[in-house]
Amino acid sequence: MSTQNVENEETAASKSKRPSDSAFKQQRLPAWQPVLTARTVLPTFFVIGVLFIPIGVVLLHFSNTANELIIDYTRCQQVGGSQTCADILKNTTGSKCLCQLNFTLTADFTGDVYMYYGLTNYYQNHRRYVKSRDDEQLLGRLSQTPSSDCTPFAYTDDGKPIAPCGAIANSLFNDTLTLSQDGVKIDLLNTGIAWPSDKRVKFRNPEGNLTKALEGFAKPLFWQTSLDELDVSNPENNGFQNEDLIVWMRTAALPSFRKLYRRLDQTKNQFTKGLKAGNYTLDINYNYPVISFDGTKRMILSTTSVLGGKNPFLGIAYIVVGAICVTLGLALLFIHMRCSRSNMEMMNVNPHTQYS
Secondary structure: OHHHHHHHHHHHHHOOOOOOOOOOOOOOOOOOOOOOOHHHHHHHHHHHHHHHHHHHHHHHHHHHOOOEEEEEOOOOEEOOOOOEHHHHHHHOOOOOEEEEEEEEEOOOEEOOOEEEEEEOOOOOOOHHHHHOOOHHHHOOOOOOOOOHHHOOOOEOOOOOEEOOOOHHHHOOOOOEEEEEEOOEEEOEEOOOOOOHHHHHHHOOOOOOOHHHHOOOOEOOOOOOOOHHHOOOOOHHHOHHHOHHHHHHHOOOOOOOEEEEEEEEOOOOHHHOOEEOOEEEEEEEEEOOOOHHHOOOEEEEEEOOEOOEOOOOHHHHHHHHHHHHHHHHHHHHHHHHHHHOOOHHHHHOOOOOOOOO
16 A cells, blocks of 8 residues: 555655746846836936927938829819719719819929829728739739639639739729920830839739730730730839739738829930929820729829838928926926925834825
8 A cells, every 4th residue: 555655645746747847937037127217217308308309300301302193183174065074974874074184383393203103092901802913824824713711803704814913913003194394295214114123023924925825815805905005115113013913913911002103204305304393184084993992093103202202101200209308397397396206204104104
């Protein structure tokens, strides 16, 4: 019996869940805990405020050096007609509409000038929308069975596979925006607008003749031209490597966004330094419907600063945080000076000390 009890005790000891007697497992490691006093907290608030406010002012200054013009053309009126292009597209699916808008640049747009298109209330960040693409197809590896993620934009009604498939490609922005001054068209470049890494790694055309490679495929349902006709004048910017397509396929994170559309061609003598102040005309081939989902469309002309495009948010955020820190610092300093106790008073505190 004694032997059996010893064995039971040894078994119980071996199964013990007690941690080993080490400094780490027994929580005996040395520790440091900051003691927050007025001497440490107040300088921190003032230092943050003194640093952040000047940084915010500098960021805001650089942002303001970039010029920007925004034109909303959602309800522009048809040339020679009485209806808006939005109403024409709403009443007649697939119709085309031309409209013109005159505008004035009140200041010179010096340096590189970029044209963007902007959309609002457009949720490119929807989970099913973001997944609706075939990356193998975009790399030029065409297959008669597109990815199931493209459904219901994978096949036409007669069973023909679509290239490029998916909801993202199907909804490609297809308005045409051009600028002119005094009746003379201003040259805009449709290359150099996509991320180089996207064009180099994520999008490639199939080997050989592009038109022949696409013979067994149909264009997306919403498109008015086929994939091999996106830019017939430049084979390097055609097909899956078309930069308008590449820019659109990089989905936006927010429902209101802008995407780079064109760059000003500054090789012309008249525009080497940018766009001069004056009167201009925006000509629009209005093809993209947005009224059905209460969206809007905008054309944005912008220059850049050292920090990029015009965006005052970062500068304002730094100024606000700095101002809050200075305000809190002053408030805590006032409370400390009015209500603080000396070290001797704190040492003499006992259970009978009256609260005041």
